[in-house]
Amino acid sequence: MMGTSICYLNGKFVDVAKARISPLDRGFLLGEGLFETWRTYRGRPYAIAEHLARMTRSAGRIGIDFDPDEPWQERSVELARRNRMLDSDGAVRMTITRGRGPVSLVLERTEDPTRLMLFRPLEPGLGAAKRDGVAVHLVSVGSGVSERQRQIKSLNYLPAVMARTQARERGCFEALYHLDCGKVLEGTTSNVFAVKRGVVRTTPISMGLLPGVTRHKVIKLARSLAKLREEVLTLDDLAGADEVFLTSSSIEIVPVVRVGRRKVGNGRVGELTRGLQRRYRENVARELDLPIELLGE
Template sequence: MRASEGHVCINGDLCPAAEAKISVFDRGFLYGDSAFEVMRTYAGEPFREREHLQRLQGSCERLLIPVTSSLESWSRDLHRTIAASGLPECYLRVMVTRGVGSLGLDIADAHEPSTLVFALPLHLPAATIYAQGIAVGLVRVGRTVDGTAAAGAKASNYLASLLALHEVKQRGCAEAIVVDGSGQVAEGATSNVFAVRRGQLLTPPLEAGILAGITRQTVIELAERAGIPLSIRRLFPDELTQADEVFITSSVREIMPVVRVDDAQVGDGKPGRVTLRLMQAYRELVGR
């Protein structure tokens, strides 16, 4: 992604992405003390905008970042930034940081949250990746907000996840699947995970401390509409390796088939029937 394209809106002020700057004293920079959302446009319109902005509001509440702006003002900034970018389709990021404070940890030292909106070129995975499916690697890792009152918040500190992704990439995998402290499957580093076993769709519950993925929810709705049996329950790693089908979901990657979990081939090593059906339904929903 080249920063020379696209626009950023910082507390209401628009600028070209290459010129966007914030204070080194912003706690988002110092501590990852911020929440964010990633979405994309279809035909220039942000998909599931309201759901994303509501989730951002919820993340800020969990992180005790006092939100002073309304969803409507975030939405206005979002649309202004998309328009300023002039891009046919955008990768969108909305971020709320606790703002500038002293160097100490005390959150009482920062009073004015900063809101940043990014509208950048959208780079999508190649069609061959969807046709062939990806490999994922299991990683036992705890993330920053796991087990805290803020669990489930989309907090910006992704260090544990990015190191997990780096680790599995060395093993030839394109995504890390997080196995939590209790040995159960949680979600991907930046995705939710689904398995299909004997025609039934399986995915871990929100109580597993996962992010309430907007794409995950969309897939659940599409499965219900298509009459695909669904069970939202805890999943063990061997259920993934022995599944007939596995896929991950996220706003940018949509539904991406998984054909290998570490050394184990999933099903017949090709994207499965249920996965393909849901991919088709998702594409119809977003108008592609």
């Protein structure tokens, strides 16, 4: 597949078809690992420092050694170069695991944690999704969030795979998690915002959400354009919103025009969402020192 033929694995760039990970890797056996995905524009990683910081925090919490000061930025650029992605946009997915260890549930430090970076193309149809807006599907995660441990980006994405698959089967771009009581949390790999009468709202991280890098950037941008409140969103808020949008590193800002069967607002992409999309892009172009028209989808 274009852009994914070479990966970085434990210090070397290798052909994906030849890369090998031990059957005793605890990431494989127990999901004992973490991942981060950052976007690249013309091969240049965006907000990599924030992603490495989140990985370092999460690694610390589960006792995996991770050094953010290794030359990850240079490796990310080299990975894009080797995958011939310096003239277009994509994303880098970094996975780290505890590495080889005993087949036991007890947490032990290992000598050789696994570090993998894969290049991946952007989602097909992302440009149309950003322009025209998308539908989202609602998935209940029960009555509590404590077991979900969303604040670390661990490898345990099975619920996300199931929810996203259900969403796609219904023609929806993303699935949004909510509690039985109607509180809305986040998407499977995105954060969610709603706009009502010019006020932008998003559920606080303290509800057990992943602290999205893009969420943080969009909160700052939204504060410069409108009123912003970090408050728990409910299903009723989504149903009554004028605008809803999703954020994540690889998709940036994607407008939502339908939640389940209901239209959002008048069913068209709202002005505030458009304004945020533009401002976000301007910031990317400025921070990466790239002409804005060179940024892809």
